[in-house]
Amino acid sequence: MVSRVIPVDEFDLVIFGGTGDLARRKILPGLFRRFLSGQMPAGSRIIGAARSELDGDGYREMIAEAVAEFGGEEASNKKGLEAFLKQLEYVAIDARGEGGWADLAAIVRQDVVQAFYFSVAPSLFGDLAERLHTNKIANAQSRIVVEKPFGRDLETARELNQTLAAHFDESQIYRIDHYLGKETVQNLMAVRFGNVLFEPLWNNHYVDHIQITVAETVGVGGRGAYYDKSGAMRDMVQNHLMQLLCLIAMEPPGQFEADAVRDEKLKVIRALQSIDHHHIVRGQYDAGPDGPSYREDAENPRSFTESFIAMRCHIANWRWAGVPFYLRTGKRMKARSSEIAVVFKDLGHTIFEGDEARHRNILAIRLQPNEGIDLQVTIKEPGPGGMRLIDVPLDMTFADALGDGAEDVTDAYERLIMDVIRGNQTLFMRGDEVEAAWAWTDPLINSWEARNDVPKHYDAGSAGPEDAMMLLHRDGRKWREIKG
Incomplete structure (x- = not known):
């Protein structure tokens, strides 16, 4: 019995915190498996964004090591991994400053599905959301993914929701709970x-x-x-x-x-x-x-x-x-x-x-x-x-x-x-x-x-x-x- 694989539209996925533990353990190895299944269109791109001063080759090397460690049996597919890594790019970025944002704006396309994964501390959500709009990277169809914790109590949860709502509609916000x-x-x-x-x-x-x-x-x-x-x-x-x-x-x-x-x-x-x-x-x-x-x-x-x-x-x-x-x-x-x-x-x-x-x-x-x-x-x-x-x-x-x-x-x-x-x-x-x-x-x-x-x-x-x-x-x- 083989499950049906339903392809998705071509996309650009930006992972803020792209060098972090979650990205290396779960997000990138998971996307590699989706790539091998035929679910990722060939023109789609995954863009890591973090403070680390890496270039594209350095990031691809990091992710290759992460896939080898956390990718399961599929990690042995060297040819598939080589093809997957070609879809990866990297931008060194300052979440609270201006560094790297012009580079990111030049990479992210406006004519494909845009998704921005906030794999960072909630204290950075507002800065990222604001700069995505200030630099005209996000649009009305963009999607953002935010990780828990969604606040520490009701007051901070409301503040967090208000921060995100200042830049994105509720229909664009994906609060992820892996369970x-x-x-x-x-x-x-x-x-x-x-x-x-x-x-x-x-x-x-x-x-x-x-x-x-x-x-x-x-x-x-x-x-x-x-x-x-x-x-x-x-x-x-x-x-x-x-x-x-x-x-x-x-x-x-x-x-x-x-x-x-x-x-x-x-x-x-x-x-x-x-x-x-x-x-x-x-x-x-x-x-x-x-x-x-x-x-x-x-x-x-x-x-x-x-x-x-x-x-x-x-x-x-x-x-x-x-x-x-x-x-x-x-x-x-x-x-x-x-x-x-x-x-x-x-x-x-x-x-x-x-x-x-x-x-x-x-x-x-x-x-x-x-x-x-x-x-x-x-x-x-x-x-x-x-x-x-x-x-x-x-x-x-x-x-x-x-x-x-x-x-x-x-x-x-x-x-x-x-x-x-x-x-x-x-x-x-x-x-x-x-x-x-x-x-x-x-x-x-x-x-x-x-x-x-x-x-x-x-x-x-x-x-x-x-x-x-x-x-x-x-x-x-x-x-x-x-x-x-």
């Missing part, structure tokens, strides 16, 4: 809205609760200084987990179109109820055999920043009234795993007795690793000896189900960048959506800061603090096991 580019996240919408089997059950009549887990085995490491000012709530919950919550809970949009989808996501955020502090657990990892403690990583021996957070949420609408949504995310946990689990209710009546009656259907959507979807169903255990029931998964692991086609499952950044070139904003966050998420998140953060709340310590390599287990145990439920 939304994952194949399984998009399949979540296909499963929900493309199968009569699920949508009639997607409500409080049949769903007992929903769990969303994003667990990482790595610590904050070299990001300690940044992370200590952010924490798991700002770094993960306010954006990644919030987006997953929206997609799992939103109403069916009138059509699969950008604003229709984003309108429904916004309704979910606005329907989220405030959370009592007893229903939030914050944690911080201790030292373990594989690494130092959070405080050592952050180089802050008195840090109260959380590296783990778990919470119980409720959505105040007809569909989800009474259904708890349990969210958790953390670093230095037992396995790397991202999963959404829809746990259905018990049967209203069962003909089986005792332990044989205690079985539930669970739809599990795995984002990483081993992307796929499985539905846990109850069957009779094979063999003689009476009616013994067991739970088995109806498994659709992409690597197994799609065979050779699984190799064509693209990286999230690849897919999202191609959507930018197409002008498709469906998988990107809208400005009012970002502000609504902060409006819900800010009071929670302010509450624990006002109480001088201290995060619970948990062992590195565990499933998080014991209090997080109790969050579900008090409700007569338990977290699903974290599996890599």
Whole structure:
């Protein structure tokens, strides 16, 4: 099975921060794979722009090394890499000055799709946006891509939106969250809205609760200084987990179109109820055999920043009234795993007795690793000896189900960048959506800061603090096991 490759229009993509870590690890290797797939027209160009005093040959050499390190199996395609590098150019530029802007204006074409990727600190967004217009590089059809964080709170998010809006229309702004580019996240919408089997059950009549887990085995490491000012709530919950919550809970949009989808996501955020502090657990990892403690990583021996957070949420609408949504995310946990689990209710009546009656259907959507979807169903255990029931998964692991086609499952950044070139904003966050998420998140953060709340310590390599287990145990439920 080979996936269809849909070419895009010819484009010029300028990557500000083109020598940075994200560009070298994700953006350029991803574009190389799209080039090999035949998705990039021959006349398209990728223009790196950064402070480094490189020439075009020096930049191409840097990207060749990055592709060799991060490009996967495709990196061995030397002929393809040579052709790809010919489409790269470089401009040394001063984001806050005048240096390099005339050179960039001379390179970027006005008769093709223009996209500008702001892979830089948010403090530079305004400078870049202003100079793109002052130097008449951008036009009314240009697109800009901005990376998180989209502010630190509601006030800074509004300021950031206003800064971008001063130079670009909302239809030109693509706020990228790579979680939304994952194949399984998009399949979540296909499963929900493309199968009569699920949508009639997607409500409080049949769903007992929903769990969303994003667990990482790595610590904050070299990001300690940044992370200590952010924490798991700002770094993960306010954006990644919030987006997953929206997609799992939103109403069916009138059509699969950008604003229709984003309108429904916004309704979910606005329907989220405030959370009592007893229903939030914050944690911080201790030292373990594989690494130092959070405080050592952050180089802050008195840090109260959380590296783990778990919470119980409720959505105040007809569909989800009474259904708890349990969210958790953390670093230095037992396995790397991202999963959404829809746990259905018990049967209203069962003909089986005792332990044989205690079985539930669970739809599990795995984002990483081993992307796929499985539905846990109850069957009779094979063999003689009476009616013994067991739970088995109806498994659709992409690597197994799609065979050779699984190799064509693209990286999230690849897919999202191609959507930018197409002008498709469906998988990107809208400005009012970002502000609504902060409006819900800010009071929670302010509450624990006002109480001088201290995060619970948990062992590195565990499933998080014991209090997080109790969050579900008090409700007569338990977290699903974290599996890599």
